[in-house]
Amino acid sequence: MAHVAIDIGASSGRLIIGEIRNGKLDMKEVHRFANGFSKKNGTYYWDINHLLTEIVKGLAETKKLGFTSVTAGIDTWAVDYVLIDEQGERLQEVVSYRDSRTEHTIEKISKLISKETIYEKTGIQFLSFNTLYQLYEEKKELLEQTKHILLVPDYLGYCLTGRAVTEATNASTMQLLNIQEQDFDKDLLHLLSLKREQFPPLVQPGEKLGPLLKDRFPEYDLPDCEFFVVGSHDTASAIAGTPGFGEGWGYLSSGTWSLLGIESAKPITTKLAYEDNYTNEWGVFNTYRFLKNIMGMWVIQEVRRHLPQDYNFSKFVEEAKKVKPYQQFINFNEDRFLNPANMVEEIQNYCRETKQPIPTTAGELAACVFSNLAIIYAIAIKDLEEITNKKIDRLHIVGGGSNNYLLNQMTADMSDIPIYAGPSEATAVGNLIMQIIAAGEVSNLAEGRKLIEQSFPMQTFHSNSLNREKLIQSFQSISNRLKLTLKESE
Structure with missing residues (x-):
């Protein structure tokens, strides 16, 4: 069929x-x-x-x-x-x-x-x-x-x-x-x-x-x-299309938005979950997608749109590899990055306001975006562990962003856990798996995920040694300082 x-x-x-x-x-x-x-x-x-x-x-x-x-x-x-x-x-x-x-x-x-x-x-x-x-x-x-x-x-x-x-x-x-x-x-x-x-x-x-x-x-x-x-x-389908098994796995559905979380049998509505703005979206087969919304590939998509020369996303990765990472610290979850008139200028303005080096080339801008997304992901994973009181020992990255090997490696480095990348078409895969289950070709979601694991190769990324704690502290310090400045000016 x-x-x-x-x-x-x-x-x-x-x-x-x-x-x-x-x-x-x-x-x-x-x-x-x-x-x-x-x-x-x-x-x-x-x-x-x-x-x-x-x-x-x-x-x-x-x-x-x-x-x-x-x-x-x-x-x-x-x-x-x-x-x-x-x-x-x-x-x-x-x-x-x-x-x-x-x-x-x-x-x-x-x-x-x-x-x-x-x-x-x-x-x-x-x-x-x-x-x-x-x-x-x-x-x-x-x-x-x-x-x-x-x-x-x-x-x-x-x-x-x-x-x-x-x-x-x-x-x-x-x-x-x-x-x-x-x-x-x-x-x-x-x-x-x-x-x-x-x-x-x-x-x-x-x-x-x-x-x-x-x-x-x-x-x-x-x-x-x-x-x-x-x-x-689409996130519900993407998580259905993620080949995660047993305990301890988390997911990052990486597309226009990055959705980072776990699959849970029950909703989690604690005070800490509320304060950290985690969500309990309903999943397939009466599960819950306990996750955090992160701005995601939207940022680099908009950077691409406002550069004079067109870059495809693989070219952005190659250019970013030539640049030293972690030169700017930017919280892309701030509302100012939701739909700015010009994403390149918004990034540069943020750097001016926080007295950081201003990225100008395609490689510098891409490295800036990827570095900070990796830091944001790592912070979200630690928050997730604290809220759920569960250790995340591996992260499945699915969706189009899973093809970005540089960001995958940065995420492994910053989070210090193994990253499993793929399938890149997880949303379509999850959509199909639900139809296949409904048609009786496989019995349940676990069987469907086993089919996914057998059908699509995954890349694995392990962390390299770097001073991740210092980088995360620098990111948080600049983000908090800007928030305080904005509050004082209101």
Whole structure:
């Protein structure tokens, strides 16, 4: 049986066919397309029609390759939503989470309900773009006209099958689900003047969504296609696609965002977890992704965009190798790096403000980004161990960032634990694994992960000797000093 992973990230999307052959998962990309947000009348929007069209084109390409009957699943980024009216029509374009409309919304809401209470209810970290804050800033007249609020992958599934659902792993990122009641929290919905019935029923990964309604797309020759619900938050799929076994393993899903954490059987909502802003996103098979959001490859993507000469990411790595690392200490988790007008200038301004060497060349900028991400990862691992009271003795790096051997080695050096890199297509792999389990080709997630381990080679990185403690102290000192300066100037 052939399965199609429809995997859409912030900068690109692709359709990948997966089949089990000779005891291994064989994958082939059949269609790739660009994605991104653009500014219109002062607001950043996604082009959701473009995404839907490209999915259908990809399915048509699948049919051309001779696959007349397939299953499919959709994953995308989290938190962004679509408003649907009584006629099933979209009420407005889809606002991007990187829009500035929620810049101060956490402060507004925390005056109405404390952050401690929100965390106790939801277990979800405080990020300015969480759906809770986006909906708080949404136009009230639009919400009053709304029949269904659908997250992006659920909306795409709705357009393709006609069935509206709320997939649980993605819904958890909204900061609206009560972690004890396993449903939308009544107090938070009341805060937003929303009704529970405006959100379609919660469903779990592995459930059948429905057949592709081919008659909606008469201009395309499409295969018979049964859609399944997968971990529709790309991180949920990525962790499902991580070959971790037993105790002591952590993961780093490295893409536009870096998500560093552990897979847990229970949520962790302690005071320390709240203070360090760790999150309890729901995972596949009733697990929890206890993790930290880190700015990730977005920084180097934006550096690339603002350099006069184009560099691919392997060229950035080669240029960074020529530069001495750890020459600047920058906390890329600060809000100023979320969506600056020019990332290169923002990095350079940070260095001026903190009286550090200013990186100018592509190699210096890349080395600066990779050095600091490695330090941030190492700090997050130590925090994770303290919060969970569990030793992390190995880290699986998956996603596109796992191909960055220089950053992998730096992460091993700074964290002083072995790094296992791969698979780079973990999100698509996890998407496919959920379909394969739902189709009965493997029995459970452990079996699925064994299949992944057999199918994809992994690179191992071990730490080298360096004064990691001094480097981490320097990073923390500069970050704390800048925070204090900003606070005094307010």
